[in-house]
Amino acid sequence: MLYEELMMDSGVLTKFELFKRITQINQPDISITQLSEEKSLNYQQTFIILNEINNDLLKIMKTHPSILKKAGKIDSTKLLVTIDEYRYFLLKKSVPFQFILYFLNHEEPSIDDFCQRYFVSRSTVSRKMLPLKKHVKQFNLRFGYTEANLIGDERAVRVALFNALWLGTRGTAWPFESVAFEDAERLAGAYAEYFPLSRTYLGAKELTYFAAIFLCRTRKKFFVPYDSRYDFLMMDNPYYDFERLNKELGAEQTLSPEQSKGESSFIFFLAHYAPFYTLDDDPSLFQTLHDFSTRPNLVYDIVSEFLDYAKRNIFKNEPEALDNSIIIGNLLNVMFAFYALRQPFPNLEKLVEAPKTRSKADQFLETNIHLFFEEKSQEKGSKFIYTIKKPLVNAFKNILLPIYDKPKHAEHLKVGVAFEHNFLLVSKIYQFLNDLGFVDAAPYKEELNDEYDLVISSSLLPRKKTPDLPLYFWDLSYKEEELADLYRVLQQLFEQKNIVED
Template sequence: MLYEELMMDSGMLTKFKVFKRITQINQSDISITQLSEELSLNYQQVFIIMNEINHDLAKVISTHPSILQKAGKIDSTNLLVTIDEYRYFLLKKSVPFQFILYFLNHDSPNIDDFCQRYYVSRSTVSRKMLPLKRHVKQYNLRFTYTEANLIGDERAVRVALFDALWLGTRGTIWPFKSVPREEAERLAEAFSEYFPLSRTYLGSKELPYFAAIFLCRTRKKIFVSYDERYDFLMQDNPYYDFERLNKELGPRQALPPKYTKGESSFIFFLAHYAPFYTLDDDPSLSQTLHDFSIRPNSVYELVQEFLDYAKINIFKKEPEVLDKPVLIGNLLNIAFTFYVLRQPFPNLQKLVELPRKKKKADELLETKIQVFFDEKVKEKEYKFIYTIKNPLVKMFKSVLLPVYDKPKHSEHLNIGVAFEHNFLLVRRIYQFLNDLGFVDSAPYQEELNEQYDLVISSSLLPRKKYPELPLYFWDLSYDEEELADLYRTLQQLFEKKNIVQE
């Protein structure tokens, strides 16, 4: 289920979809008839929704011009409110979103107080929370109401909370009333060297959210325990500084010794819990490859055995593609996370990517990876794979697919990609761009603004800072029609760039 489907009721979700579509079209004469046909709604429904959206825009910006025109037309070029801002405007009235913010930001949260504050009944809360409850259940998490909270493995809890708050705001506002942004930014900066996120545009903005959630939870005396499965990586490893946390928190906020190790290890675990690596020269990637390879451990052995298998059975004609540090580092992170947790784990990818029909290349690759893990699970050392084999296979496939199905290409356009820092989120757009045959794409860097033909971004923050930047907004939950729109834009840019000047 997509994020908005978990957080919004049906009426709210329809408004968001209509707003999203008029943002994408960006024309001065969009017809309501056209919208109703595209979105499978009748004319009257779209007319009413557009009037509501027009009214909402004036609430966000009091001087916002009307986007409604005569003869059933809409002028989306008049939009001053971004899709991120409108999503957040709607979510402020969403019970699931309100509930998460409530129990994070209040000292003694409980259902009666929540209902009183937000003028809702217990039955309404229970009903509107149902999709989100079902979603978190797959990670063995559950919401409680007498004492309002999300409980389960606290590591999964914090990642699930991050996903909910980041996707609801995309960095446009600071949702943590109990934690000043500056405080979270300082803590994030203190540990930034461990995180590949810190070296990319949106990734550096995600880290303070993780830090704020850390501070919210620990101040409520909700702590993470140390996991002995970290030992081979973190024990007696000077790279992981277990003294740094309390030094940064200072004597007044320092954690008791029995909690410091667990909380510090969780921060280090977060640096590995997803396939974060996208840059070959990332120092944290080099450190990961070093640390996993010099100490005996099942994770490194599993990945190496898989790569040996893949070079013979999957990439026989080009085995060298499996020697890429980024690919190996991402496989190590995935294997490490499943080795430690031994259950599915929250991730942004599932909340933003629309289900797609499986292609032959996907199916064939997945089958070959499945064969490897079907054999591995028979070995005593890898029996833990049995319960998480399916998600593990899919994650490995997601990392390998871009190099498995990559044609030869010649690139001409210089494209910057500013997405949330997660390999599984950016892999599809990179694969799409590379498959075109005339594109060079890489993570967006502000200092290269003058060199870009286009910046494709899931946030409009770069445009706010650089109004002249050629930016193409790309919602992470895109569909095939939007890929066609992007292709047309890129094709036009390519032709323009290659016109011979007389």
């Protein structure tokens, strides 16, 4: 489920989606009728919602110009408020988001105090929290109300809180009333070397949010205990500095030796809990590859076995693709997180990516990765895999999918080209089609009509003879930008041809 669907009720969600749509169109004369048809609303509903949006914009920015025009039109080029700013504006009035901010920022939070502050009833809170409650339950987390809180494995709690607050603000606001930005920034900077995030623009901001949540929770005396499953990686490893945390926190916030060990280990765990590596010259990637490969551990053994298996069964025509250090590092991170937690854990990607139809490439990877982990889960030392097999398979698939050559392994489009017989006229279109990698193009033949996914023709004669022929008319005096339209058609046909029918 997408983030906004968890946090917004249906009316607010409709308003947000309409705002998102008009920002995408970005035109001075968008028809309200067109918008109402797109969103399956009647004209009056759409007009009322657009008026509400117009009023909201004035609340966010007092000098904001009206986006409403006469004759049933709106002008989205006048928008000065970004989609991130508008999302945050709406979320601040959303019960689930308010509740998270409340128990994170207030001392001794309770449901009664929350209801009093925000003028809502307990039944309203319970009803509006339902989608979010269902979402966190899959990570063995639950919301407590006597003492308002999110309860469960503190590691999963903090990642879930990060996802909720980061996706709600995207760095445009500082939602932590109880933590000064400078304190979080200083703590994040002290550990930046461990995190690939610190080397990118938004990643550095994400790291500051993680630091703020760390400070919020530890100041409220919610601590992460040390996990002995970290031993192989962190014990007697000078790379992981367990003395640093108390030095950074200072005398007023000094933790006990046990608390410091647990919280330090959590910071180091965070550096590995997701497939963070994107740059092949990242020092933290080199360190990960070195540590996992030189210290005896089950994580490295499983990933190594998987890579050998994948080279034989998945990437047999291009096994060298799996020698990529970024791929190996990300598989190690994912496997380490599942090895340590042994349960599904909050996932940022699932909250921002709309569900997609499964392609044959997806199915092929998923099937083969599942076979490996199904067999692995039967082994004595790897039985823990059985309970986390589905999310583990999905995580491995998502890492491999970008390097799995879809055009090479998928079913290509069969395209007939019906142009005048002249090299200068046909050579450019053939070059364009062949460069796509997923099109098999050849001169058009009538006897193959039933086999074509598309016929590209400079004449409509083939359609006169065969009216249902999938024909794309191509004017020989085309402009270069028209190639983009042709590409979109071909890409859609390719995706449709390779969708797996459930």
